[in-house]
Amino acid sequence: MPIKLLPKCPVCSEDKIFFDAGETASCHLCGVRFEAYDTCQNGHYVCPMCRQKNTRQAIIAHCLKSPQRQPLPLVLELMELPEVAMHGPEHHLLLAAALLTAYAHEKNKTEDLPKLLDEANVRSLGVPGGACGAWGICGAAVSSGIYMSILTEASPYSEDEWKITGQLTARCGHVISREGGPRCCKRDTFLSLIEATAYSNAVLDTHFDVPDSIVCAFYPNNRECKRTACAFFPVRARE
Ligand SMILES: [Zn+2]
Numbered sequence: 001m002p003i004k005l006l007p008k009c010p011v012c013s014e015d016k017i018f019f020d021a022g023e024t025a026s027c028h029l030c031g032v033r034f035e036a037y038d039t040c041q042n043g044h045y046v047c048p049m050c051r052q053k054n055t056r057q058a059i060i061a062h063c064l065k066s067p068q069r070q071p072l073p074l075v076l077e078l079m080e081l082p083e084v085a086m087h088g089p090e091h092h093l094l095l096a097a098a099l100l101t102a103y104a105h106e107k108n109k110t111e112d113l114p115k116l117l118d119e120a121n122v123r124s125l126g127v128p129g130g131a132c133g134a135w136g137i138c139g140a141a142v143s144s145g146i147y148m149s150i151l152t153e154a155s156p157y158s159e160d161e162w163k164i165t166g167q168l169t170a171r172c173g174h175v176i177s178r179e180g181g182p183r184c185c186k187r188d189t190f191l192s193l194i195e196a197t198a199y200s201n202a203v204l205d206t207h208f209d210v211p212d213s214i215v216c217a218f219y220p221n222n223r224e225c226k227r228t229a230c231a232f233f234p235v236r237a238r239e
């Protein structure tokens with residue numbers, strides 16, 4: 001797999017070129033000028049807000065055409081999309097979107113899926129990149145909570161739904177934080193997925209596979225990979 005520290009250019013799919021120092025550049029999509037640290041080989045610069053919008057549209061479009069009834073294969077497909085970076089706040093949508101899609105297929109509620117995905121997108125946009133360090137709760141944990149909140153229609157005023165949703169977010173946050181940093185959006189999504197599938201089967205009567213082993217294919221792209229200290233690091237790469 002090629003090294004994918006940043007996704008390819010969202011305009012022309014060319015590779016990126018990195019600058020040692022920031023250079024003023026106009027976003028090719030919104031026209032606003034920013035200090036840029038990369039463009040593509042054709043000179044396109046896309047600002048973080050436009051990149052995030054483009055990436056989220058790609059995640060939702062993939063979910064809407066996917067027949068997947070199981071969250072893990074769909075999570076892996078979404079992580080492989082060229083728009084999805086190794087790390088980034090798109091993971092705060094990615095997990096909820098995969099869970100909602102698998103749920104909608106299992107329960108024959110695909111007509112609701114566009115609305116469910118739109119709601120997950122809006123909610124997850126409120127969780128910034130780096131919330132793991134800044135807030136003490138990983139966005140991949142919140143993503144499981146968003147999934148559960150949407151389906152149980154939890155609100156600040158509900159009782160059981162409020163509890164069910166908070167318990168899932170807390171469980172995910174617990175297993176993620178237990179690993180210690182530095183953050184990895186892949187590892188943390190896998191950990192949250194394992195918790196969310198088991199919990200969903202218990203409270204929403206889904207029949208999701210609860211993965212007991214996931215082999216990470218993304219570690220070559222992660223400069224901060226914990227390698228043998230990560231449960232998802234491939235055995236074949238352990239030498
Ligand atoms: Zn380009």
Ligand SMILES: [Zn+2]
Nearest residue numbers: 027030047050
């Ligand atoms: Zn822009």
